Amino acid sequence: DTGVSQNPRHKITKRGQNVTFRCDPISEHNRLYWYRQTLGQGPEFLTYFQNEAQLEKSRLLSDRFSAERPKGSFSTLEIQRTEQGDSAMYLCAGQTLVGDTEAFFGQGTRLTVV
């Protein structure tokens, strides 16, 4: 158990609907990442938070995507006006601020857009 929990585990939505995912890291995880993973590929970086500040966003993150981390604890990732191409596993990872250590992943949220 990495201590990083994600909800929901699975989400099926109709094209055009908005969806929101939640990530709860442990308190020591000052750093928090969101990744997207499609079948047969490795995780692709989406965005990074250090405490409550969003310090980096990938070019993959279109205007329909927004992420927040209020108070530097849990984080949410919202996708507006979903498209079929958004279907993927969305992974959250937490990391401490100590050096260049490994990140610990949650179990992910599998999104299917129909």
Added chain:
Amino acid sequence: EDQVTQSPEALRLQEGESSSLNCSYTVSGLRGLFWYRQDPGKGPEFLFTLYSAGEEKEKERLKATLTKKESFLHITAPKPEDSATYLCAAYGNTGGFKTIFGAGTRLFVKA
């Protein structure tokens, strides 16, 4: 541009048949190289972190090594429960805060 390439894409082994997985990286100012295991439908599970060329780490049947251009994950006498996708990832000075992942090697171990 930073890049991580893993080979082979898939590897089928008999139980007890040792082998190695390769991870080639092009990352400016490598600060850390990570190996993860991922089971179907689950998030990646951390295995090892390597920081400098020549470093080696072991855990049960797995051993990870690092050179200036590659990392290897050696699997000794694998068992069916070692079947999974193994992901390599690298983190450098010029990539901001992001870690670049390879596409993974899917390992199948047959009893």
